[in-house]
Amino acid sequence: MLDKKLDEYNNLIRKRVDECYAIATEAKSLGRDISTEVEIPLANDMAERVEELIHMKGIASEIRELSKTMSREEVSLKISKKVAEMLRENKDEALEKAVRVGLAILTEGILVAPLEGIKEVKIVKNDDGTDYADIVYSGPIRSAGGTAQALSVLITDIVRRELNVGAFKATDEEVERYIEEIQAYNRRKHLQYLPSDDEIRLVVKNSPVMIDGEGSEEEEISGHRDMKRIKTNNIRGGMCLVLCEGLIQKSKKVLKYTNIMNLKEWDILDKIGNHKKEEKGDKGEKYLRDIIAGRPVFGYPNRPGGFRLRYGRSRLSGLAAASINPITMYILDDFIAIGSQIKVELPGKAAAITPCDTIDGPTVLLKNGDHVKIKNMEEARSLRENIDVITDLGEILIAYGDFLENNRNLSRSPFTVEWWSYYLPDKLKGYEKTVPDQFTAVDLSRKYKIPLHPKYDYYWHDITIDELKKLIDSIKVADFSGGLILTHDIRDILIKLGIEFKNTDNGLFLSEFYPLIISTGFELVNDKIVQLRNIDNETNVMDAVNKLSGIEIKPRAPVRVGARLGRPEKAGDRKMKPKVHALFPILNYGDSRRSILVAAKNRVEFSMELNARQCRNCGNETPLTLCEKCGSITYDENTEKKLSVNVGTVLEKAESHVGFYDLKELKGVKKLMSKSNTVEPLEKGILRSKYDISLNKDGTCRYDMSDIPITHFKKSELKLSSETLKNLGYPDQEINEIYPQDIIIPEDAAKYLLHVSNFIDDLLVKYYNMQPYYMCSKIEDLIGHLVIGLAPHTSGGIVGRIIGFSKVSGCYAHPFFHAAKRRNCDGDEDSIMLLLDGLLNFSKKFLPSTTGGLMDAPLVLTVILDPEEVDKEALNVDTLYKYPLEFYLETEKNSPASSIEKMMKTMKVKMAEENSYTGAGFSFDTSDLSDGTLTSAYKTIGSMEEKIEKQLGLAKKLISVDENDVAARVISSHFLPDMFGNLRSFFTQEFRCTKCNSKFRRIPLSGKCLKCGSDNLILTIHHGSIVKYLKETEKIMSEFKLPEYLQAQIRRLIDSINDTFDIHGDEIVDDAPTLESFK
């Protein structure tokens, strides 16, 4: 389905793409490139992408036809059968192609899994002479996801039946091997679902195809080794994934299809996958388990003081992104920036953070004893240094759609203004926008019998009944003069309630007091506080305040969302390590910098196996596209030969071709990684160096960014002129719904792309003798230009259009754009490249020949986004301007999110009902998409020591965090394993030659490098890396209360290190505590 309302927009995009494609086609046809054609085919839909990926001409129309009436899965099975039928002459090929096509359809022709996730499918003979199908998986199958993984096994089964290939019969020993192997894999890399032995046994015994894998892990199996039909002793990661997270974990879904296909052998799946629930118990705490040094924790599970849940979607959230107030980012010492990933307790595992200044910010206790809700950024700046305790982090805005996507029950909603407003009589709806004062608020409740306004609704559920009694006793004797003056001893109760106060010598002064005294059974009569009701025998504080006040008081913050910093935001150009300008090999002749200039200066001439081309003018054989002897165009011989390269000559010629002689540096590579060893024209490298841009392994220039969503942008925040806006096809108004393929990139990305555009123009003019295309001199000139968005683990790009710039480190784009790349916004990152850069400079012939080499390469390009073909997750984004009252009532019942999907008008519902996904709404505004911390402190703080100091400092400051537990976790999950690990590997380490970089498993007896004879052999693990965190660990041990066992472990490590090394530098303190002093 394409949204008809977007026709005009789509035409704009298509026109630009055609323009670029035409230029690239013309340039390539000149023969000055390694290929005479553009190597990124355009695809309009999934069917075409599959056709291009698998190279099955003509299959697209059949897929399209079947898709009209069938689900993806059914189409996949059907087409697989068809392909098998077509190719049945060659059974092996038929089997392999059919399975790959099927998986490609299941993964929308975007993922690399069909190419890289299946190493081979082969037909093997059983001992009894019958044959069976063996499908060999490798690591990248992971990207396909459990269901597609499982279905790929079914496809294999169906296809082998079609081809009359027999069934696999596992021997008992083989079954045991699978069990041992899966357990071993689970120890190294955690499996989402670890099946029981019986489950594994059942599936392997009954599977009619052999689920096999490449020995992808370094670790070997210790028990069932050297088996005839399992060729490797290494752990087969791909097999473990497909069996556990695929077939077994998704058994219910698979069963659906086996029933349709009438595959009786698979009925066994009915009996498995049932003890899945086990792990769920402590799901909420999972985010704490893998705590990382230097990345602070913001809240323990549902602990007061942490982020308060608020339902809604800002124009910058949804698709796993959540919003918080920019003031909170600042108060948290800038650890959370826009685009940072935080790991959360709910609704999913992680979320990217975007700003929203229309939700609550933090409340803090100052060093002078005042308890303050920080109202704006200015106040925050003046107070940050004076904060003693952060008593409340403010709200975190989470969209309904994220609860739906994670298949969760709705947590109870806090009582918020949106909810409250539903109770307001029509004539008073103005209070939805303006906050009533404390007296009016109480009056409203009394007069109209509506719940107390959320601003005056305190966290009553966080105090005990005894604390309430203490509070009442204190109010009973309190002074009153313009405000309430309470004694100091109830400070902590007021803090728990979230009530602001000033610390004075006479006591705690509350200017907002009326709702408090009402809630606790008092009234103000003639400036005197009079008690109306006292606590009876209530045991529940919520019940008590409802009764004492005589008005309805709803829970203000029933749910807090525990969180910690995950991955910090990312934005930066992609550099190979070390940086490269051209895919031009120079072996070791460029010294450690791999400088082509150095090699040229030394007049280096070497020969190596390279893709050969022939000059038809002078007969010269060369790896270059332009003959270095006569300057003519050369022709690809599609074969490798030992060719000699004179670096000096090649460089001189290339410089003269592009007319640039002022190179400061030109970095090549040591060796090519591709199968064909194809050399890139050096001219391109020269021009890249001229504009100081870095190169990716596939010949393109990439900029990597965190993914963050935006559904509506403001003309003002992007500083767009009316003219620009109109040229882009938008109405000239302040707020616009963003088109699905439009992106807002960081200014830094724009600067990089500006250089790339200059490079492309130079290339067009000087290398191809064509007209320049971009002609950009400032970043604003890039607006309207197209890019290719491409994510790792995929091999299909999508066209995007630059419409503006932000100051944040992330790429703002429509949720559908991210979903088209198979990404969400929970901390994922991916890349963009200029469209013409991809079309001109990408080549498959550069791609590494290793497994995974095809990943993150634009093997095919989608021009127009089709909402039917984006990751289904994006269809769960909700589109309402205001969540209905029923929603809040459902949260009180903890209903499953899925039960109200229709009411919440998700994209899916909207598309079904309106046949369009445009015209969506959002429920919370944000002043400016760049408002908030721009760079996480995690990235700006230099040393790990300082990061940890800040992490622990924050832990102490936050009442939502147990600092001793954080300290213990940092040490036991990070420092100790790191130090122990390095200590262990010190004794089994490799040695390295600093001159030629050769590595040796053991130091040669001569002490000299066996390759180059140099005696500069060095350790690869030093004493320093073992004691790296020792000082820090000891410091933390003295400052925090660590569990005794952990203390003993630390002391044991210190003893062990002291006992091992005869080095007493600064790192080891002589009077360090030892195990001896422990008892």
Next chain:
Amino acid sequence: MELFNDKTRILEYFQKHGILVTKEAMDIILERSMGDLIPSMISDEVIQSGYLTENDVLKLISTPKREKMDFEVYIPDIKSHSSVEDFRKMFVDRYERIRKMIIQSSEMRGTYKISTAKKTYGKVKIVGMVSEVSTTKNGHKKLLLEDLDDNINVFLLKNKGLNNELIIEDEVIGVIGSVSNSGRETVLFADEIIRPDIPYKMIDEQKKPPVYVASISDIHVGSKTFRENDFKKMIAWIKKSMDEAESLKYLILSGDVVDGIGVYPGQENDLDVLNPLEQYEKLAEYIDEVPEDVNVFIMPGNHDVVRLAEPQPIFSKKISSFFKSNTVMLPNPYNLRLEGKNVLVYHGMSLNDMIELVPGASYASVGSALEELLKRRHLAPRYGGKTPIIPSERDYHVIDEVPDIFITGHIHSYSQGNYRGVRYINASTWQSQTEYQKMMNFSPNPAIMTLFDLNSNTTIVKDFKSED
């Protein structure tokens, strides 16, 4: 000492002391060649009665004299300076010491340095350390062999049947073969591989009353899976001093005597005693029950609270102080001399590596791996695996002295055997199957004590396993 081997001299000796010998007593003395025990037969009791009877002699046999001894344990103070030289010196030391053993063999007389060998033609003999092992396309085995200043590629050809020879990286071997200069580089085609190996030894069966050395290992006190009842049963058996226990003179604990702490992630969940020192105190309580006149030797293993890298030092003073004076702390590994016999004790961390390297060796049957260690005269031939070794000027894993008994532990199975007269054993454990072992599908064989008689070539196996 004078030797008494004929009747006349024995009688003369007793007469000198005014003692008459009964015929029965004389028969036993001669029968059992107890000549050197004769001085000890002249007890106060015998002098008083003036007669040496059959009973007097038998008493002497059945209660061999057990005495507490002082053992001087040599503890090298090795520490790493974190330099490449530390590592190199260790391998050079290994090379030189094992080379000496190899060239003692008559067939290795006249070896060349590799650099010299490369310049010659035809048959040569060299000694080198293996750097790399690989198999060629055609199924031949190819080694890179190093000596102190050069290296050479050595081919073990399939048609000579040498391609199946087990070659372990970093072992030191002698090669007899022919040099070939025909190719691009000089290589050596091997005819024969010479190892330092264990010389065949005649076992001198002395007719002496038995003196037992008991071997146990991997006690894991402090673990929830420590088999406390079996262990107590075993201690009680020693304490009773009946049966063979009467002649028990030495008790060796070869490592992992407690479960320790922080050995693997999540270990705290498997521990009964969380404090490592309390674990040792608990062990000391059990060992306290062992009679004073049994000498107890305790060696650390990878679970123990000493540094992990081998050679592991003896326990700290604090830990040692928990034990009575009949206990001697040993470093790991250690060659213990008991009554003139070499008892080589090694906890056995390298066995993890060896099981992977030696075809046919497994956790359940580790004998062949132990034999391969003896053949190579080295306790941890391959560097870089799972065995952490402290680099120093001396390689403490070279087996200098040919052991009479070779004791290991670590892997919790039980096996014993005899290689060219060396009695070897992988001592059993006192820990039940752990979760980890369950996952690895390994069933330990626990609660077995082995008794070696230092005077004869016999062992006795005592099983203390109770039904779970």
